[in-house]
Amino acid sequence: MNQIIIDVGIQENRVAVIENNELVEIYIEKDDNKRIVGNIYKGRVVNVLPGMQAAFVDIGLEKNAFLYVKDAIPKEMLSNKKLNLKDISIKDVIKSGQDIIVQVIKEPFGSKGARVTTHITIPGRHIVLMPYTDYIGISRRISNETERNRLKEIAESIKPENMGLILRTAVEGLGIEDFKDDIKFLLKVLNKIDSERNLGFAPRVMYKDLDLVHRTVRDLFTNNVEKLVINNRDEYKSIVELVEMISPQLKSRVEYFDLSYDIFGHFGISQDMNKALDRKVWLKSGGYVIIDETEALTSIDVNTGKYVGTINLEDTVLKTNIEAAKEIAKQVRLRNIGGIIIIDFIDMNNEEHEKEVLEILKNELKKDRTKSTVLGITQLGLVEMTRKKVRSRLTSHLLKECPYCDGTGRVYSEGFVIGLIEKEIKRLKLHTSAEAVILEVNPHIAKYLYDNNNYIIRRIEGEYGINMFIRESDSIHHNEIKVKNIGKVDFIKGILDK
Template identity: 60%
Template sequence: MNQIIVDVGINENRLALVEDEELVELYIERRNNKRIVGNIYKGRVVNVLPGMQAAFVDIGLEKNCFLYVKDALGQEFFNKDEDQYNDISIKDVVKQGQEIIVQVIKEPIASKGARVTTNITLPGRYLVLMPHTTYVGVSRKISCSDERSRLKEEIEELKPDNMGIIVRTVAEGKNKDDFKEDIKFLLKLWQKIEKEKKLGFAPRAIYKDFDLINKTIRDTFSKNIDKFIINDPDEYKNAMELVELLSPHLKDRISYFDEATDIFGYYKIESQINKSLNRTIWLKSGGYIVLDNTEALTVIDVNTGKYVGSIDLEDTVLNTNLEAAIEIAKQLRLRDIGGIIIIDFIDMTNEEDDQKVLDALEKALNKDRTKSKVLGMTELGLVEMTRKKVRQRLESLLQKKCPCCDGTGRLLNEYTLLHKFEKEMTRISVHTNSQAVVFEVHPTVLQVFKQEDGIVEEIENKTNLKSFVLSNPFLHYNDIVVKAMGNIQTIKKLIDEIDS
């Protein structure tokens, strides 16, 4: 059973796509950080970079947007090969200071601004209108050749002059009447955008796409979704009205969750979200995978763990790799990991087994709506693949850098801290006439110092300094701070005042 479960909150809305009780996709929209993909803006070109074949466009966001040359070209270049862009310079397409109408196609990620295009697309329920091209296409996920031909013929008859249309996957089996309503709606929307873009100065928004819930109803809610459950009466009413307009036959699949309990807790989604943040993911067989992120790529390691198999080592390795391939595809989709991905499966000696694992990975990736490509296995036995970056990773939405380790996941160990303490005592002994020193450390570090019997006393004897180490919970774990220094009587008096 496939379900969409929506948790509406004051600060943020969370939407979960669940397949057979397993969380496979999670979307979060916050009040102060709404999605902007699909929005259309009147922007101004602030910088043209021929060396990068791109331009920066100000659309009124915190960071300027990135416009590649292929995204800046008109309809005559639509669907061209990548190499054909190399002969065109970005400086011949846009000029600094030029006002330009652009649409966001990728959310800002980390330090990078959003990516935009001048090739506007307006999605409806069954069709996508492209005002700046005459191209007609059919979703690749509609596999039946006869159905593809039928849909293309009907759209060729219906499409507006000098405009293009892409037929969406949900249009499979639909007829001309459905398409006429969609085209009528999209043309009205485009006329409104055409009026808006003539008004006001750049930068300004001239069209905002649906919010998370409505966008999901339009793009994802189809006959393949068995239930759409939402816990807010107002959003439930809005959802029913939109479904009545777009897909009235799906109304009976929407339900209102009026329980007093947490909806994500009730459907056991919260625990799966917490699991999705773990570095290590255990497989049902006893094997496990480990995910590590770097600035440039994501590395995934596969291990047999507690799984010992029942036949031989070769069989154990193959079964672990096959199970891991399915789980990896799920984790990439759930965590929304994009860019370069390297997978270190357990080494196999049989090339046929290698191919079985690659086939299992590609089959599992077919469920993912985000485009990915498996490039194959290297001589070292590493699988190389890519997945399109569309939005921020799940972990960046739910977590932030640790203030203690600064995101490294590492802190200084007790031996390094004691060495640091010794060096500070030596420095004070050599460069001052002090007899005693007061240090402040994090409470956890103080416990470490107390556990290392005799070492602090040895350092004091070596440096001829008396040390007093105090706890300060506001200090960084790695810091050892000199609070005061002087003769022993003065320091003891200070310690007494602190204790009192």
């Protein structure tokens, strides 16, 4: 069963996409950090960088947006096969201080600002309008050649002059009458943008895409979805009105879920989301996959784990790699991992087996709406692939960097912390007349100090002739120690009581 489950919260809205009873996509939009991809801005060029063939554009966000030269050149020029981008400088296309209409095509990420383009597109339910490009495109998910030709004929008959259209997946099987309202709406939005082009000062927003809830209905709620469930009464009514307008035949599939229940818990989504944050993903066979995300790339390692097979080693490796290929395609989509991805499958000596695993990986990735490319196997036996970065990874929404380890995922070993304690005691003994100290540490370190009949404590005390009194504190993190010089041993009881 394919379902869309929408959880409307106080601070954020979450959308879960379920295919064949498995969670495959999660979308999260926070009130204070709404998605801006698709928004159109009147911006101002603040800096042109010929050395980078790009420019920075102020669109009113915290960080300036980034505009590449190929996104600044008019589309009709780019379609010229004789054109060589290397012969065009960004300074010949736009000037510093110039007002410019741009659209966000990539969210700000980390230290990077949003990426923008001058090639404006306006999405509707069935059609994406490209106002400044004379072009017709059809969703790659529509694979039947006869249907593609039929839709192309319809597109040519309804396409506004000197504009382009992309027909979305939802148009499959529709007739020309189904497109008219969409075209009318998109042209109305375009007229509004054009009429405001010379009004007001930059930077400012000229067009905002729909919020997550309504964008989900527009983009994902198709005939393939058996049910859309939402837990907010007002949003439920709003969705029903939108569905009545764009796809009335789907109205009966919209359901309201009682707000007093945890909708994600009821459908088992919370548990699947937690698994999507794990570094290790277990396979049904007993094998497992390790996923490590970094800023530069994502590495994925496949292991047989508990799976020992039944026939021979070659068969065991093949079955594990096939299962892993399916799981990797699912996890990449679920976690929304973008950029360079390196996969280390278990070594296969059979070339036919390698081809089979790669083919399965490619076929599974076709289920993903975000474009990915499998480049093949390197000389080191690693699979290289890329996936387009469209929105932030799931981990960036649900996790934050650890304040103790600064994102490394590791803390000092107990032995290293004991070394820090010893150095501090030695420093105190050399520069003060301390006879006793209070040592405040994390409970894990305290336990390590107490182990083996206080052997470490007695050894430090004997080495430096100083009395140590241990105080455990949950507020002290693993890497931290606090040593307080209390001078003479006679004062220890009074100070500890305080």
